[in-house]
Amino acid sequence: MVQFCPECSNLLRKKTDEGNSFLACKCGYQEILEQLVDLESVQKKRDALKKNLIIVSEEDKVSLHPIAKKTCPKCENKKAESWQVQIRSSDEPSTHFFRCTQCKFTWREQ
Numbered sequence: 001m002v003q004f005c006p007e008c009s010n011l012l013r014k015k016t017d018e019g020n021s022f023l024a025c026k027c028g029y030q031e032i033l034e035q036l037v038d039l040e041s042v043q044k045k046r047d048a049l050k051k052n053l054i055i056v057s058e059e060d061k062v063s064l065h066p067i068a069k070k071t072c073p074k075c076e077n078k079k080a081e082s083w084q085v086q087i088r089s090s091d092e093p094s095t096h097f098f099r100c101t102q103c104k105f106t107w108r109e110q
């Protein structure tokens with residue numbers, strides 16, 4: 001079903017927001033349709049979306065480490081994230097940490 005804006009005769013686009021669906025036009029005209037989506041399923045979708053966002057942001061944090069060509073002692077994958085940590089005083093050499101990009105095994109080398 002195609003409807004046109006009574007104000008400017010442009011094509012109205014169907015949108016959904018907060019479980020309500022409505023027709024909207026570029027000029028700002030809106031026509032509310034009946035509530036087609038039940039709120040519970042909208043809420044569930046949002047929760048799922050939030051979970052996804054958290055996962056994505058954690059992955060972002062992890063990928064801040066540069067990837068080094070290192071062989072994982074566990075699964076023999078050839079790539080590992082690497083970063084350095086100064087464990088004791090600044091006179092000591094820093095410890096190199098590696099984390100396998102595949103099995104997430106973490107090990108360290110001096």
Ligand SMILES: [Zn+2]
Nearest residue numbers: 005008025027
């Ligand atoms: Zn319009």
Ligand SMILES: [Zn+2]
Nearest residue numbers: 072075100103
């Ligand atoms: Zn591995």
